[in-house]
Amino acid sequence: MIGRNRRGFLGLAGAGLGAAWASSAWAAGDTAPDQVVFNARVYTVDPAMPKAQAFAVRGGRFIAVGTNEEVRGLAGPRTQLFDAKGMTVVPGFIDCHNHAGGDVLLYEVLVGNPFEVEFVTIGSIVGKLRAKAQALPADTWVEGFFYDDTKVKDGRLITAADLDKVSTTQPVAVHHRGGHTSFYNSRALAMGGITRDTPNPPGGTFDRDPTGALNGRVTDRARAPIDRAGLRQRFTPEQEAQRSREGLAHISKQFVRFGLTSVHHEGGDLAGLQAIRARGDLRHRVSYEAQGPELEAMIRAGLKTGFGDEWIKLGATSEHTVDGSFSERTMALSHPYAGVSPPYYGNLTETQADLDAWIERVHRAGIDVNCHANGDVAIARVLNSVERAQKLFPRPEARPKITHCTIVDDGLIARIKAANITPACFTSYTYYNTDKFHFYGAEMMEHAMAFRSFLDAGVPVAAGSDFSPGPFAPLMGIQGMVTRTGWNDETWGASQRVSVDEALRINTLNGAHASHEEDIKGSITAGKLADYVILADDLHTVDPKKIKDIQIVRTVTGGTTMYQA
Ligand SMILES: [Zn+2]
Numbered sequence: 001m002i003g004r005n006r007r008g009f010l011g012l013a014g015a016g017l018g019a020a021w022a023s024s025a026w027a028a029g030d031t032a033p034d035q036v037v038f039n040a041r042v043y044t045v046d047p048a049m050p051k052a053q054a055f056a057v058r059g060g061r062f063i064a065v066g067t068n069e070e071v072r073g074l075a076g077p078r079t080q081l082f083d084a085k086g087m088t089v090v091p092g093f094i095d096c097h098n099h100a101g102g103d104v105l106l107y108e109v110l111v112g113n114p115f116e117v118e119f120v121t122i123g124s125i126v127g128k129l130r131a132k133a134q135a136l137p138a139d140t141w142v143e144g145f146f147y148d149d150t151k152v153k154d155g156r157l158i159t160a161a162d163l164d165k166v167s168t169t170q171p172v173a174v175h176h177r178g179g180h181t182s183f184y185n186s187r188a189l190a191m192g193g194i195t196r197d198t199p200n201p202p203g204g205t206f207d208r209d210p211t212g213a214l215n216g217r218v219t220d221r222a223r224a225p226i227d228r229a230g231l232r233q234r235f236t237p238e239q240e241a242q243r244s245r246e247g248l249a250h251i252s253k254q255f256v257r258f259g260l261t262s263v264h265h266e267g268g269d270l271a272g273l274q275a276i277r278a279r280g281d282l283r284h285r286v287s288y289e290a291q292g293p294e295l296e297a298m299i300r301a302g303l304k305t306g307f308g309d310e311w312i313k314l315g316a317t318s319e320h321t322v323d324g325s326f327s328e329r330t331m332a333l334s335h336p337y338a339g340v341s342p343p344y345y346g347n348l349t350e351t352q353a354d355l356d357a358w359i360e361r362v363h364r365a366g367i368d369v370n371c372h373a374n375g376d377v378a379i380a381r382v383l384n385s386v387e388r389a390q391k392l393f394p395r396p397e398a399r400p401k402i403t404h405c406t407i408v409d410d411g412l413i414a415r416i417k418a419a420n421i422t423p424a425c426f427t428s429y430t431y432y433n434t435d436k437f438h439f440y441g442a443e444m445m446e447h448a449m450a451f452r453s454f455l456d457a458g459v460p461v462a463a464g465s466d467f468s469p470g471p472f473a474p475l476m477g478i479q480g481m482v483t484r485t486g487w488n489d490e491t492w493g494a495s496q497r498v499s500v501d502e503a504l505r506i507n508t509l510n511g512a513h514a515s516h517e518e519d520i521k522g523s524i525t526a527g528k529l530a531d532y533v534i535l536a537d538d539l540h541t542v543d544p545k546k547i548k549d550i551q552i553v554r555t556v557t558g559g560t561t562m563y564q565a
Contacts, residue, residue, distance in 0.1 A: 032076025033058045034559060035530075038068045040084035041538055043501070044524040045091050045509050050501075055089075057530040060558035064526050087553060088538040090504060091523050092261025092531030093474035094511025096287075096424040097319070097403050097464025099179070099266045103247030104145050104468070105254070111174060112146035115254075115471050117432060117487040122154045122162050125174060129166040140231045142166060144174040146468060147183070149328075150435040158183050160216030171230040178469040180325035182223050183216045192226030194218075203349045220324050220347045244269040249281040256283045256555040256563035258473045261531035262511065262521065264424075264464075267291040267318040277311055283555075283562035285531070287315035287515040289370060295362070304366035306516055310529060310558070315515045316368035319403040320358060322350045323378035326406045326426065326448075327433050327469060331374035333407065338441060346375050352384060359385040363400075364393050370401040376412060379405055383415045390419065399516060403464055408450050413457045422514040424464030425449045427477025427507065430493075431548065432470060434486025437493075445493040451481055451506060452496040462510040478503040478539065479547035500540050500547075530559040 033056035042052040044065060054071035056064040056079075064071050075081060105114060109132050111125040112118070125144060133142040149157055163172045163185035171188035184192075194206055196213055204222025209215045218226060235243065248269065255263055262285040265273070270290075276282050288308070290298055295317055297303075307314045324330025324347035329337065336343040350358075355371075362369045363386075371382040379402060386400050398420065405416070405423030416423060426433075426449050437445050447453075454461035465472035481503045485491045498506070512522025521529045536551035555563040 031058075033063060033074050033079050035080045035082065036071055036075050037082045037084055037089065037534075038072050040087060040089045040534075042089045042524055043504060043540075045501075045505050046523040046525045048525075052524070055524055057559040060530055060560070062524060062526050062528055062530050065524055084534060088535040089524070090533050090535065090539075091508040091521070092533055092555065092557060093259045093507045094262040094264075094463065094514075094522065095255075095260050095465050095467075095472055095474070095507075096264045096401075096422075096462040096511050096514045097266070098263045098467045098472060099469075100251050100255075100263060100268060101247065101468060102249070102251030102254070103243050106247050106250050107243060109142075109144045110146045111144035112148045112151055112177060114146050114177070114468060115258075115473065117151065119151050119153045122152060122156075122158050125158060126162055126165050129163070129172060129174070133167045133170055133172070136170065136233065137231075138169055140170060140233060141188075142170050142172045146177045147174045148177050149181075150433075157215075157217060160184060160186050160189065160214060163188075163216060171226075173227075176328055178325045178328040180328045180330050181217060181219045182227075184218060184226055185216065188226055188230070189214055189216070191229035193229075194226060203347050205347075219328070219330050221349060241269075241272065245272045245275050248272050249276045252276065252281060252283045253563070255472070256557065257552065258475070259533040259535075259552045259555050260284055260472065260474060261533070261555065261557045261562075262287065262515075263472075264289055264315055264511075264515065267294065270294060270312075273312055282311060283557060285310060285521075285529075285557065286312045287517075288312060289315050289318040290367075291318035291320075295367075298367060299362070299365040302366075305368045310520065313515065313517075314367075316370035316399070316401045317362055319370050319372035320350075320355075321372045322355060322381055323348050323373055323375050325469075326374045326404060327429065327436055329436075329439050331406065332377040333375040334377050338439070345377070348378060348381070350381070352381055355381055355385045356388055360389045360392065363389040363395060363398065366395070368399050368401060370403055372403045374404045374406040376407045376409065379408060379412055379416075383412065383419060383421075386419050386421065387415070396420075399514065401514060404466065406448050407444065408447055408453065410453075413450070413453055413459065416454075417457050417459050422460055422462055422510075423454060424462045424514065425451060425454075426466060426470055427463040427481060428465050428470040428473060430480025430484055431476050431486050432480070434480075434490045434492055435488050437486075437490070442492070446495045448493055448496075449481075450493075450496050451498045451502070455498060455502055455506075460510045460513045461506055462514040463507045473548065474507050475539070475550055475552075476548040478507060479544065481506070482547065483544050485545065500544075504539075530556065532556050536565075 035057040038054035172185040204220040207217040264287040323332035332346040332348045373379045509522035512518045534554040
């Protein structure tokens with residue numbers, strides 16, 4: 001197999017120098033490549049050789065990258081040759097923040113489209129939930145997922161009164177795809193003991209109409225007492241495990257359909273991931289971000305970030321939530337929200353002292369911390385805690401992560417750079433959620449999802465779709481990052497535009513860096529894992545407003561075709 005020295009030498013093949021050597025040594029016998037792809041427009045995302053025409057794969061890794069002549073010359077009798085006929089090839093995309101809840105996609109009521117911009121009606125939501133309610137026993141929750149308040153043709157929020165039409169005897173909830181707000185019927189609010197006189201708890205709100213009556217919208221931590229009431233559909237532990245496995249197998253198929261070959265999972269079923277891997281249904285690589293019992297087990301057992309292999313590896317922690325949501329307008333800001341009275345600054349969901357303690361403990365265990373922080377106030381809190389932990393217990397190799405890291409200024413960016421932090425910013429939001437940006441206004445949006453500012457400061461910003469809140473299609477993300485123009489043709493934060501090449505790097509190599517894997521993946525480089533995507537068109541030359549429509553022809557992980565159009 002490819003030894004360390006040989007691999008190091010083959011790294012030079014990319015520069016053209018090694019290809020001649022490779023053609024004599026590798027063409028003979030069983031050392032020939034498994035696969036040669038040629039006549040391609042290869043965008044390698046490798047600064048040493050940004051473009052190529054061809055590459056060879058053996059044992060799941062790229063072994064040579066170069067011109068058609070150089071690479072075709074390596075082929076042996078059993079080498080599979082693929083003529084790309086001028087199609088574009090890029091490294092497999094990497095999503096650094098994903099709640100890969102495939103079981104919801106498979107088994108639950110979806111009241112919105114998880115993958116694309118699609119408008120629904122409140123009537124359609126009520127209809128779907130009514131059908132579900134009839135199939136469930138009394139007092140059992142009827143729940144809908146993937147609601148998006150700005151993708152509803154009615155042009156207003158769904159209310160408790162709407163959901164009372166689903167049932168007055170069963171608790172009903174519609175969960176926003178953003179994950180920070182839910183909408184309940186009267187029965188659910190009553191079961192949670194919530195009345196018009198119930199005060200807002202810390203870190204959440206019970207929203208009201210102009211008369212002061214509950215309107216059904218409940219934000220962040222205020223949802224807990226309601227969600228605890230009532231019964232949910234029950235499954236045996238075996239059924240639960242099976243649903244979870246099927247969900248993971250399902251979402252893995254969805255990932256490769258959109259070109260993702262590596263995804264950072266926010267917690268979830270680690271045993272299930274291993275089970276679907278064993279049966280051959282894991283099509284993408286997983287950076288597993290632990291939380292709760294799994295994180296505690298890691299700390300107890302001394303398992304650090306990086307433990308695992310090229311398919312399933314322990315990454316940073318799951319996002320530790322410090323504030324509310326960007327898309328649902330509950331993030332913690334230093335300026336009050338425009339047009340909201342009394343003055344509202346968003347929800348901080350963690351005290352500085354608690355955050356200090358949590359970060360110190362995880363950091364000392366050799367695990368990269370990962371905090372969810374959207375607003376500038378929350379990001380500053382994370383920085384305070386990370387800087388404090390690094391000062392007390394220096395660990396220069398640490399790559400802390402701030403998930404979302406949405407609203408920044410120059411001061412915060414400088415601190416992020418100094419603390420070696422990787423922001424995993426929303427990507428698809430720049431296309432998908434432009435209908436929400438008027439809530440923040442033009443000035444703030446020049447500081448939101450600040451890809452340009454991060455790159456200019458030398459911060460290896462990565463992509464974090466935050467599925468389910470955001471669609472995970474990388475090409476949708478790239479289109480939005482390049483144009484800053486959304487589905488509704490509105491442009492927000494134009495000063496944060498990046499080039500196609502920069503957007504590619506953010507969605508590939510920078511993602512590999514976020515999990516300390518830039519030496520083994522993220523670019524088409526000899527010696528790295530053969531994760532790549534074949535695209536029907538070149539994203540550099542199509543109309544930038546059509547990048548998201550480019551067909552994914554083939555997705556390959558570790559040299560194996562995992563999706564084919
Ligand atoms: Zn998230």
